[in-house]
Amino acid sequence: MEFMGSKYKGDAKNGKMHGKGEYTFPTETKYVGEMKDGMFHGKGVLHFPNGSKYEATWENGRAQQGSFTFADGLQYQEKDWDYCNGYDRRFYTERKIAVQYRTTAFVHTGESQLTDLHPPRVIPDGCYDCGDGFYDPNTRVVTSYTGRFLRNADDSEHEWIVRTCRKAWDEVVAVDPAKSIATRSEETSN
Numbered sequence: 001m002e003f004m005g006s007k008y009k010g011d012a013k014n015g016k017m018h019g020k021g022e023y024t025f026p027t028e029t030k031y032v033g034e035m036k037d038g039m040f041h042g043k044g045v046l047h048f049p050n051g052s053k054y055e056a057t058w059e060n061g062r063a064q065q066g067s068f069t070f071a072d073g074l075q076y077q078e079k080d081w082d083y084c085n086g087y088d089r090r091f092y093t094e095r096k097i098a099v100q101y102r103t104t105a106f107v108h109t110g111e112s113q114l115t116d117l118h119p120p121r122v123i124p125d126g127c128y129d130c131g132d133g134f135y136d137p138n139t140r141v142v143t144s145y146t147g148r149f150l151r152n153a154d155d156s157e158h159e160w161i162v163r164t165c166r167k168a169w170d171e172v173v174a175v176d177p178a179k180s181i182a183t184r185s186e187e188t189s190n
Helices: 092-101 105-109 155-164 181-189
Strands: 007-013 016-024 030-036 039-047 053-059 062-069 134-136 141-143 149-152
Antiparallel strands (some): 007 016, 134 141
16 A cells, blocks of 8 residues: 555554555545544545545445535535536635525625635635646646646546636736727817
């Protein structure tokens, strides 16, 4: 296990994980729970580096029944899911504030959140925040927020990240005064 970058602390039987333990993957995802014959078996929780978790009942290494909770406390629902749909794009923390103050989070705070973390993570120069870490488009490498290698991005992922993810720099969008409606209306009124 140590050779593969994984770690295990806990009970063992015949050289295998057995009983209660903690298994950490090379990606820093950690399973805490019951084991049997070297596999997740019984009740256990996968804790992800971003703070989200998956609680489940496991059988021979496979989740049989479980629930996913995002880092902000939002619990995923298979039915009647109304979070982050086409009608309401606010983050869960913004919605919690809106319920607490019986208003929209934008009105309460004066601005919409850029990410579900407030304040948002600082992105390294030239990189993007792709949700599970930072992406450097020059090397095409995604690293965890703590700097560990996660993966190399293929062309499809690269295109998606560059098109949709938050970047470290601001892009200034200038208005050409010669083409501005406001400028033209000022000229005609003089």
